Amino acid sequence: MKKIAAILISLAMSGQALAAEPLKMGVVVKVGGTPWFNSMEEGIKKAAKQEGINAWQVGPTAQDPALQVKAIEDLIAQKVDIIGVVPVDPAVLEPVLKKAKDAGIKVIVHESPAQKNADWDFELVDAKTFGERHMQLMAQCMKEQGQYAIIVGSLTIPLHREWAQAAIDYQKQHYPKMQQVGDLYGTGESLDDSMRVTNELMSKYPGFKGMMAFGSPGPVGAGRAVARRNKANDVCVVGAYSPGQAASLVRSGAIKGGYIWNPMTAGEIFVHLGKMVAENKPVTESSQVEGMGKMRVDSANHTLYGNNLESLDKDNLPKLIKMGL
Numbered sequence: 001m002k003k004i005a006a007i008l009i010s011l012a013m014s015g016q017a018l019a020a021e022p023l024k025m026g027v028v029v030k031v032g033g034t035p036w037f038n039s040m041e042e043g044i045k046k047a048a049k050q051e052g053i054n055a056w057q058v059g060p061t062a063q064d065p066a067l068q069v070k071a072i073e074d075l076i077a078q079k080v081d082i083i084g085v086v087p088v089d090p091a092v093l094e095p096v097l098k099k100a101k102d103a104g105i106k107v108i109v110h111e112s113p114a115q116k117n118a119d120w121d122f123e124l125v126d127a128k129t130f131g132e133r134h135m136q137l138m139a140q141c142m143k144e145q146g147q148y149a150i151i152v153g154s155l156t157i158p159l160h161r162e163w164a165q166a167a168i169d170y171q172k173q174h175y176p177k178m179q180q181v182g183d184l185y186g187t188g189e190s191l192d193d194s195m196r197v198t199n200e201l202m203s204k205y206p207g208f209k210g211m212m213a214f215g216s217p218g219p220v221g222a223g224r225a226v227a228r229r230n231k232a233n234d235v236c237v238v239g240a241y242s243p244g245q246a247a248s249l250v251r252s253g254a255i256k257g258g259y260i261w262n263p264m265t266a267g268e269i270f271v272h273l274g275k276m277v278a279e280n281k282p283v284t285e286s287s288q289v290e291g292m293g294k295m296r297v298d299s300a301n302h303t304l305y306g307n308n309l310e311s312l313d314k315d316n317l318p319k320l321i322k323m324g325l
Contacts, residue, residue, distance in 0.1 A: 024078070024079075024080040026055075026057075027040075027044055027056070027058065027084035027086075028072055028075070029041075029058070029060075030063050031059060031060055031062060032057075032060060034242070036263050037086075039262075039267070039325050040266055043264035043265060047267065047270070050271075051271055055271050055274075058074075063088055068087065076100050079103075081105065081106065082106045082107075083100050083107050083108070085118075087157070090112045090115050093117075094116045098117040106119050107119050110123070113158070114302070120283060120303070121302060122306070123304065124261035125307060125308065127163055130259065131163040131165065131166025134163070134238055134239065134259065135166075141238070142209045146179070146208070147205050147208045148208070148212065149185065149212075150164045150211075151188045151194055151212070153188035153189045153214055164212075168180060181208065185197045187218065188217065188239075189216075191218075191221040196225075197222075198211055198235075199225045202225070211238075211239075213238075214240050217241075218241070220242075222237045223237045224249065233253070238255070238257055239258045241260070243317050243320040250314055250317055258312040261309060261310065262308070262325065264325070266291075268291050269290070269291045272290050284297060292308070
């Protein structure tokens, strides 16, 4: 009987140990090693300590949806509780995210509103506001006239296309003397390709006065092209970029400014929201998700919207750089 009692106690203790095992979460970003996603990784680590869960970032070696699929497959095999993703191509990820959900894994995405097979997407600003604010800034610099173009991180990223379309719609309504040239250019995740496109446009269009760029290397590449041709007074570069990477170009005027949300905050939200969802807590407009502020909840599309923008102007840049961005 004593042996049986000892076995039962041992089993009970093992069960308690298993129950106490922390939640596991892997966050797959677009590409590893960039300042933007390095900051996001810091946020993930910080929030993981706060929440008492095991969370880490997976950064593919290139911006390739196939590499994201492989990374998600690996996380499924590791039997994580939560998967976070910043998708390169949302449509390509649909089957593997369904596989994750079928395995009982919660899925949180960022920069991918209405993503299929995700529990929630979160945005720190709505797409319309983000695009319009950038157009207002660029139009002011261009004196509301001249030719401009728009770079996005990739033509397969719906959110970047939404930002761009919101900017274009606002221009057509408010700045009739401005004219978009070309279609969208999907080079914003490549500094070199963004430099090349900007150089080509400056050569092709004598009236070229503005470049809006999304994808953090995009504005830097455009700014370098403008600086090397001494066009800082002629071409207005605006966009979303990592402050530390672009500081010298902003100070010289080759980049005029832009807006971002804090990627470190986004990393923290991945963890806070992921834990809530994994614990089956309801997510409503009255929910407190640290970092989101006052939320707007689009339940039909499983998307959460905050209102948390930072200006990338010269005065605000030192503060952002001090934060590690």
